[in-house]
Amino acid sequence: DIVMTQGALPNPVPSGESASITCQSSKSLLHSNGKTYLNWYLQRPGQSPQLLIYWMSTRASGVSDRFSGSGSGTDFTLKISSVEAEDVGVYYCQQFLEYPLTFGSGTKLEIK
Amino acid sequence: EVQLVETGGGLVQPGRSLKLSCVASGFTFNNYWMSWTRQAPGKGLEWVASITNSGGSTYYPDSVKGRFTISRDNAQNTLYLQMNSLRSEDTATYYCTRDGVWGQGVMVTVSS
Numbered sequence: 001d002i003v004m005t006q007g008a009l010p011n012p013v014p015s016g017e018s019a020s021i022t023c024q025s026s027k028s029l030l031h032s033n034g035k036t037y038l039n040w041y042l043q044r045p046g047q048s049p050q051l052l053i054y055w056m057s058t059r060a061s062g063v064s065d066r067f068s069g070s071g072s073g074t075d076f077t078l079k080i081s082s083v084e085a086e087d088v089g090v091y092y093c094q095q096f097l098e099y100p101l102t103f104g105s106g107t108k109l110e111i112k
Numbered sequence: 113e114v115q116l117v118e119t120g121g122g123l124v125q126p127g128r129s130l131k132l133s134c135v136a137s138g139f140t141f142n143n144y145w146m147s148w149t150r151q152a153p154g155k156g157l158e159w160v161a162s163i164t165n166s167g168g169s170t171y172y173p174d175s176v177k178g179r180f181t182i183s184r185d186n187a188q189n190t191l192y193l194q195m196n197s198l199r200s201e202d203t204a205t206y207y208c209t210r211d212g213v214w215g216q217g218v219m220v221t222v223s224s
Contacts, residue, residue, distance in 0.1 A: 039212065041157075049157065051212030060212060092157055100173040101147075101159035 002027045002095050006104035012112035013083050021078045021107045023093035028073035029056070037097035040069055040078045043106075044089040053078065085111055114138040116208045116215035123221045124198055134191040134208030134215060142166075142186040144211060148193045150204035151217075160206070161193060176202075198222045
């Protein structure tokens with residue numbers, strides 16, 4: 001199984017500052033088709049997860065351009081520029097290259 | 113508007129069965145693979161099952177293989193999860209998902 005390992009944030013993050021969340025996979029998620037099979041989700045308190053980024057760097061429909069995804073085949077970063085109160089929650093990375101689909105353990109963002 | 117609405121959750125004794133349903137709307141259901149993902153109380157996300165758009169192939173993690181069965185009725189735009197031999201560790205909120213779209217979730221509690 002592909003293991004997804006997420007880093008922690010130095011909470012709380014001051015409002016207006018940027019925050020970067022890291023995620024590492026135990027196997028390259030770069031497919032021969034050139035696409036990287038990684039999603040990023042945000043789960044706000046009491047809500048279902050919301051897709052933010054797919055194919056490692058493509059923003060989902062309606063997602064603020066303050067969110068950006070980048071990385072290589074095994075090391076990934078979700079950057080939130082100028083964090084706002086509505087960004088509070090737990091962020092998850094997920095690989096969908098192969099079954100079983102696996103998620104990182106989550107990274108909590110708190111705002112000051 | 114794309115919507116996924118889960119029903120069928122509740123309290124069930126260990127060893128018993130439960131069947132979840134997910135009614136989809138706002139998109140052409142038979143064009144999409146569908147999945148179930150769960151979240152134990154206070155924990156992270158765990159993929160549970162996936163099914164191809166035709167229903168011809170299904171996928172499960174080892175934790176539920178042989179106990180859970182995912183199925184679909186494309187005429188009724190409905191996804192199912194039959195859960196047998198339930199264990200206390202199956203206690204979770206179960207989400208119906210499609211390509212980054214999540215339902216509101218339904219709670220399943222396995223307890224005597």
